[in-house]
Amino acid sequence: MTPLKNDRFLRALLRQPVDVTPVWMMRQAGRYLPEYRATRQKAGDFMTLCKTPELACEVTLQPLDRFPLDAAILFSDILTIPDAMGLGLYFSEGEGPRFKNPVRSTDDVARLGVPDPERELRYVMDAVRLIRRELNGRVPLIGFAGSPWTLATYMVEGQGSKEFALVKRMLFDEPKVMHRLLDVLARAVTAYLNAQIAAGAQAVMVFDTWGGVLTPRDYTEFSLRYMEQIVKGLTREHDGRRVPVILFTKNGGQWLEAMAQTGCDALGIDWTTDLKDARARVGDKVALQGNMDPVILYAAPERIRTEVETILASYGPGTGHVFNLGHGIHQHVNPEHAAAFIAAVHELSTRYHH
């Protein structure tokens, strides 16, 4: 494979020295970009976009062509695994993801198997291979998956939720069934991420979007435990290079110490925790990725720049920081504001590295 021209993202995740703080944006290939909306239009619907490697590759590269980002992230969806398990994922316009066959009973759980990534999820692996070829060493490619708990919330609710009444009821009243569900998901995520790594993903991230709706006790038992199982099962070296693993629990700021003990390389941090405090709490165990409120991108470029400076100062000097938003970029953001954000990170961070 072509050697990497820009590896500062991987270096920062491994807390090796860098020239400037690397930056990428969650959901950087998304609706705020007119070229994304055009490709999405061409695809017809969201799932076709995900399932057609050429189109997934096209949108993955779009933000890279516009901005000097330090990483690409595979364009896909966290719900590809439950879809491959036979739940029938679909998107109804403006309503978010839905499943035709939600998981509600012990029998539903017993029927679930671990998909073979190179068969049922081959379209994802083909996209990874194609993107790596097209990237041609410009920046590293990030693979990803949802956490078992997060996948379970959608699978049991059958859609997004605010109260999580059905999935929590399974957790409270039938913890064994819930553990069986989470275990098969952990095995599926492990196989899926390892296949992405084999196909060319140079770092992987686990998105635990909904771990933060649990008590600390239940978070440990039902979310973190399965992320740890995944971390321990991942291929950590490929093509002679370490493959860093990032864990991100939205609203998980209270549990960083425990997350850092899983053996992962980095933690995603949302904007409700100061990076300074986070860094003090995790010490040199892990790198940190974050943590600007994505809504700041609606503000004036000068205000964006001030926030970047505040966050860089909060993390302080030295490596171990990957700049990112604390959540996906919002759809009505002006792409020029994203450009101002990325430029500010590179420009203002030089004095924190030497």
Added chain:
Amino acid sequence: MTPLKNDRFLRALLRQPVDVTPVWMMRQAGRYLPEYRATRQKAGDFMTLCKTPELACEVTLQPLDRFPLDAAILFSDILTIPDAMGLGLYFSEGEGPRFKNPVRSTDDVARLGVPDPERELRYVMDAVRLIRRELNGRVPLIGFAGSPWTLATYMVEGQGSKEFALVKRMLFDEPKVMHRLLDVLARAVTAYLNAQIAAGAQAVMVFDTWGGVLTPRDYTEFSLRYMEQIVKGLTREHDGRRVPVILFTKNGGQWLEAMAQTGCDALGIDWTTDLKDARARVGDKVALQGNMDPVILYAAPERIRTEVETILASYGPGTGHVFNLGHGIHQHVNPEHAAAFIAAVHELSTRYHH
């Protein structure tokens, strides 16, 4: 006034010895009760229910007639203040609260005045007086208001929000305008809560539902600061008795130490923080109110009982704990599960007090 027959709620808030842990439920007068739905039906719409003291009194007392709760809470809405400021509050079925005249500009903010609670909000004060009379000393009555930041989110967005793009944009791009808005709201909330205390509220609670969507820096500057201003302006003694003040920031578990410094008597805690840790962090500065996940009330009564025991054990022996949910009770909860919850708190907590 009639002396209080059951004052363990007030005693626990002031960390005085109690026989058992007092308990009440946020939104205890609500849609999960068939008698509430009947009164609501009779009223026609939600605002008529709020604005008719006899009906507000009726629904306030309904849960007290069913369950041995240790406190009553005024039936009202946090948005009465912006409504009294002229924003035109209305509820469209299934859509939540909306304002006819949202606050979007410097001029909109400049036009806002502090409502006279005994005039524009007289219906609330009349409800407080009536409820106190009807309670006849059974349990204390809690008054409440929304926090300035939380009120501002609805006033600027014009409705509930997930991204808070408009209100955060005002905060980021026009911080002075935002401070002016929050200052008038802090003065309005102070006057409103003091009028509730004068009318008979024996404790007051400030609901900061949306403080948790801010960075720690912005939470301190734009939410906590104004709650502190309110605490300092409140009548703390009435009818020869201390009037405790409770502050509750949803998803504010990372900021308890700062909240405890405001001079309030107690903090509301949601279920994402262990009470044991919270108690260790705030020491003897404040009492704690919480923190069961309201979704547990969907689980089997035996499971509810286990959770109550876990939470009581987490807080540990001694006074200073008011048992509550970490958020309002959900509308599809079986009232018998609420009964099992309340019974479990009283029964299982005796051994933590002596």
